[in-house]
Amino acid sequence: MKFEGTERYVATDDLRMAVNAAATLQRPLLIKGEPGTGKTMLAEEVATAFGKKLLRWHVKSTTKAQQGLYEYDAVSRLRDSQLGDDRVHDIANYIRKGMLWEAFDADEQVVLLIDEIDKADIEFPNDLLVELDKMEFSVYETGERVVAKHRPIIIITSNNEKELPDAFLRRCFFHYINFPSAETMKQIVDVHFPTIQKDLVNEALEIFFQVRDINGLKKKPSTSELIDWLKLLLADNIPVDLLQNRDSSEAIPPLYGALLKNEQDVHMLQRLAFMARRENR
Structure with missing residues (x-):
């Protein structure tokens, strides 16, 4: 498959090359550029062009990398234990899948958008290094090992609000969207x-x-x-x-x-x- 742009999205030669290079290398595509230059829309159009499902993970200043994997709802489990709910005996009932887990668990390859990664804490990218590289992680509470069924096409956007760690950058294919002529x-x-x-x-x-x-x-x-x-x-x-x-x-x-x-x-x-x-x- 080659990305050539779509009817709704004008992609320059350099941008098309970057999308296809990242897909060939099976590395996340890190897209930077001024706000409003179509970084987020690119992920939508890549998913449309390839006929893939799009999963969106919108990063905020309070977002933690762990939330992309899963979240353990200890409060709900404590409440259910006080109420005598039988669900409490299976801790898996209180594990909520994050977007990375959803992407790893999909029966077909998906496009995963990690939007505005630079909004989060500086440690956020470092905390995802192994998961993005090896495409697997472990669930501490259950001992389950989650391995991607199909390596997702990952598109990461950044508005350059803060510098990203070198170790993270090494694992990505980088492209800067210049302002259109x-x-x-x-x-x-x-x-x-x-x-x-x-x-x-x-x-x-x-x-x-x-x-x-x-x-x-x-x-x-x-x-x-x-x-x-x-x-x-x-x-x-x-x-x-x-x-x-x-x-x-x-x-x-x-x-x-x-x-x-x-x-x-x-x-x-x-x-x-x-x-x-x-x-x-």
Whole structure:
């Protein structure tokens, strides 16, 4: 099987090569890139392209690696013992499978997404080294040894919020999703809006990349924000003329709330507009 992208997902040559290389090497694919560049969606589209079931493990700041394997509910067992429940005699009744166990136990190969691994504690990746490498683990409470029936296709995403350990990186195939070029962005827009006016796309992309090029922005707009902005432009029937004839001193584009996500960036564009108006006097 070779990943070639899908009708809903525009994959560059480098990204397609990375997906296929990781599958060939049977190593987890570690994907980094700006938020909103389609890292999570990649796992969904790989599963669709290969006809595989997708399992999602969304990592939070409080997530522990053990939760991906299993969790032992000692509180429920204690409560049942007080109530005289016969289930208490079998400790397996209180073992809840995690996403890794689900992936290992699947009758067919699945795609496992470990999303935003950098949100967790720095020890989180290290605690998964053996499981991701050997595809097995032991359940301490029951003595059971869990071995993957089929090695899952594992896609791990990171927003680069913190550095990942070298030992973990050695076990992954790495790919950084560069921000799309204007030409690639047009292809992405065509996928989402196949009937949109080309003039509107050209003007919107010009404004979008102008905003991204402003030095000092705290949060540059990403692909997902561009898609949301275009969706609003279409919903509000914003004419192309409004974008084409926009006063250069008006630095803030219409419906800017879809592109700019904090007040510092809004204030920066407002200051730029004020300075442009003064220079034009």
